[in-house]
Amino acid sequence: MTLPIAGQTDAGKAAEATVSDVVIRFAGDSGDGMQLTGTQFTNTSALIGNDLSTLPDFPAEIRAPAGTLPGVSAFQVRIADHDIHTPGDAPDVLVAMNPAALKANLRDLRDNGVIIVNTDEFTPRNLKRAGYESNPLEDDSLNAFRLYRVALTTMTRRALEESELDVRSKDRCKNFLALGMIYWLFSRPLEPTIDWLRVKFRRRPEIAEANVKVMKAGWNFCDITDAFQVRYDVEPAKLEPGTYRSIHGNSALAIGLVAASRRSGLPLFLGAYPITPASDVLHELATYKHFGVTTYQAEDEIAAVCAAIGASFGGNLGVSCSSGPGIALKAEGINLAVMVELPLVICDIQRGGPSTGLPTKTEQADLLQVMFGRNNESPVPVIAASSPANCFDTALEAVRMATAYMTPVILLSDGYIANGAEPWRIPQVEELPDLRVDFHQNAEGFMPYMRDEQTLARPWAIPGTPGLEHRIGGLEKEDVTGNVNYEPENHDHMVRLRAEKVARIVNDIPDLEVEGPQSGKLLVLGWGSTLGAITGAVNQARADGLTVSRAHLWHINPFPRNLGDVLDRFERVLVPEMNLGQLALLLRARYLKDIETYSKVEGKPFTRDEILHRIERMTGESNQR
C-alpha cells in the first residue's frame, strides 16, 4: 500500500496515520548489519501482533568490497494488520546505508515511496564505486520518491561522544540509529530490542549500551525534529487465537526434527557438511544436544549421509541436510538406503544453480534431481515445505513416512523459506502425530526382508538384539531372506516391490484440497515456497471478480490419490515454478494433461502481482474463447 502523506494532526506533533500493511527494506553494505536490523524490526512487530513475512537477500561473499553493488545486503519485511502471504512485491520504505544500496534497490521501490539515506556515505568515491555519474541526492532522479537525508554516521558519532569505544566500533552502531528512526516512524516500542541487546552483549555491556543510546538517538531525532510530517502505525493482525512466535524455515525444520525424534522415541542424528543455505539447520541442531541430538559435521557430504545411514541402522533417526550440490554428492548414499530399506530423511534446502550457481538465492530446480538423480530405479518419497512455519509439520511427516515405510525420504525446502520468517501458531505437543516405532525383537521366523503386508516395510532389527544377526548391503537382495541374489526374476520382483512400497504411501496421505471452485476454467497449482505468492494472487484475482481456484502439493512422490481427478476438473492448469517446468513435466508424464508452466528463475521468489497478471491474462483469454 502507498503510505499516506497526510494524517490526523495534533498541534506541534507529526500527523498520525494508521495503515494496514507496510513493506520496509533495509539495505546496506554486507558489514552494515542489515540482516540484524531487519530481524529486530521483525521480532518487535511480531510481539505487537502483526502478521509478517520476511525476505532476506544477501550476497554470497562474506564481505565484498565495501561500497560496491555486489556487496549490498538487504532485508525486506512486510508487516500487516491482516493475514498476509508474501513479503510484499514493492517496498514502501527503503533505508539505504550507502549509494550502492540505493542503486541496487531503487528499482523495486513503490512510487512516492520513502527513502532514508545516510548522506555521510554519499561521497564522490562511494558514488563512483556504485556507478553513479552524478549524486542522486542532488540531481532530480529521486523526484518520484519522498527522500529523507540523514547524516547517520555523524549523528551516531555525536550520540556516542562520551563513549570510550573506538571510532570503528562507534560507527558499527549506525544501523541502530536507522532502526530507532524506523521504530519511531512506525510507532514500535524500543524495549524488545533493548532487552535483546542486553542479553546478546551481556559480557560486553558497553556495546549493548552504545547501541541502545544510538537507537534512542534515532528515535528522539524523529520525535524532536520535524523530519517526518507523518507517523504511521500498523495495528495487530486479527490472527486466530493462540500463542505465536516468529520463525524461520530452517529453525522450524530443526525444531520439527527434534519434535519428530521425541514423538518417535528415536534419538536424532544429523550428519551434515556446511553448505549455504542449509548450514543453519546444523547450527541450530548443534545447540539441541540436551534433547539427545547428535550432530556430526562430517568430512564431506558423502560421509554425512553415510554416517546418518549408519545411525539409522543402529536405531537412530538418521537425517542429512544439504543443498543441491551436496544432494548430488549424496546420491549413491541415498540409493544405498533405498536398497537396504532403512529410514532416513534427507533435507534439500534448494538454491540457485546448476553447479555452485547462486548460493544465497532461492530456486526450486532440484525437484527432478531428487526424483530421478540416482542410478537405476530408485523410488524415494518426496515432500515439499511451503512456508517457513510449514517446515515444522513437513519434518514430522517426512519422519513418519521414513519410519513407517522403512525408506529414505527427501524433504524439499528452499532459500526463500529457509531464511524467511513468519508468525507460527505454536502447536500443542500432545496434538503432534504419534510416531512411535517398534524395533523387531522376535527371533523366531525372523528374516531381514520379510514384509508388513500393508506397507511392505521390512522389519527394523537393530544390532545388539540377540538372535537377529543379519547382513544388509547394496547388492540385490532376495525377497524375504535378504540374501544376495542375482536371479533375473528376483531382481524384476524387487525393483517392482521397492516401487510399490513407495507408491503405497498414497494410502495414508491426504487428498489434494482445492481452494475455491472445485471445477472450472483455471486451477493454479503450486508446490513448495510459491504458496504465499499464489495464495495472494488468487485471493486478489477473486476480489477483482475473476474465477480461479488453487491447490498446493505437499506430497510430490507419491502424488495424492485424487490429483489426476482434480486436474481433469479444470480446463486449464497453471503451475508457477522457480524452474523451467519440472513439476509440470511430472504431471504431464503421469496424467497426460496439458499443463501451463509459468517459470521464473531469477534467484528470487515470485511476486504476487506477477502471478496475478498471469491469472488475469489467462482468464481474459478464456473469456475471449
Next chain:
Amino acid sequence: MNTTEAPPLTRKDFQSDQEVRWCPGCGDYAILSAVQQVFPELGIPREKFVIVSGIGCSSRFPYYMNTYGFHSIHGRAPAVATGIKMTRPDLDVWVVTGDGDALSIGGNHLIHTLRRNVNLKILLFNNRVYGLTKGQYSPTSELGKRTKSTPHGSVDFPFNPLNIAIGAGATFVARSVDIFMPHLKAVLKRAAAHKGSAFVEVMQNCNIYNDKAFAALTDKAGRQQNGLYLEHGKPLVFGDNKDKGLRFTGTDFEVIELGNGKSEDDCLVWDEEHANPSLAFQMASISTGDGLGDFPVPLGVLRAVDAPTYDAGVIDQIDELTTARPQTLDQLIHGTDTWTVDAGGNVHRGAN
C-alpha cells in the same frame, strides 16, 4: 530370567550360512578364519558385533560372518561405521576394507576417521591390486606395475598404508600377513583391545591378479630373513638366527650384523607407546612391505597410544547437557519470544 550361563561362543558361532565366494586360494579365507577364531575369545556377545565394509573382494567379508553386518558402498565404510559407533557405543564395530576402497575412493573417510580417533577396528586387506574389477593397479601397487590399466607399467607412486594411518594421527597402527595365523590373531586381539581407531594392514595375496606379491616375505625362508617382528620393549632383531638388528643413527635406521662386537644392546628398543609418531612413521618407511628391499618388513604393532575417542567425547557432551539443561519439547517449540492472541483478538506478549 535365565540364570544358566550361555555356553561360550566358538568359531562356528561366527560362521554364517552363506557360501564363501572368494577365489580358491585367496588370502581372504585365512583372514576370515583368523577373525572367526579371535571373536569368540573377546568375551563380547555375538549380537554386539557389527562388521561394516565398502566395495571390493575384501568387502564381501560381512556376509560370511554371523554377526550384524553392513556391506555399504565404495570407500564409505568408515563413515557408515562412524555413524553406528557415535550412536551405539555399546556395539563393537569393525571395518573391513581393501587398498582401493580405503586408500583411493575412500581415502578421505579413512584419514578423518583416524584423526578423530573413532573407536573402530579397521582391517585393511592390502593385496596391491583391484581384484573385483579384474586386475587394475591400486594406490599401493608398486611403481612400474603392469596391469590391465597400466599395460606399459604404472607411473604412480604408491601409498604406504601404515604411513597414511600414522600421518592421520591413528592411535593404533599394526601390520600382519594373511597366512601368518598366530601373528595375525595376536595383532587382531591387540586391535580389539585398543580404545580408539585401531588400524591394521593385513598383507594379503591375490593369487589371480597379483600372485606372490609378498612372496619374499611369506615364503619359508623369507619369514625370518625379511620379517621384523616388533615387540614393545624388545630390541629390534631379525634374521634366521636373530643375527641382524636395526640401529637408529639419530636420523635413520640401519641394519647391523650382530656379533663381532655388536649385540642386541646396539639395536633400538622398540617403543610402540612413544608419544611422538615420527619414529613409527620412520619405521613404517623402511620397507614397502614386499620384503624385496635392503630392510626387513616391520610386522606387529607400530604404534599404540592412549587418547580420548571421538565417540566418547560426543556422547559425554550430550549426557552433560541433557543433565545440565533440562528442557521440555513444549519449551523448545515456544522459544523465548511469544505473543498470544486471545479469543477477543487482543494481543499480549508471552504465552497463555
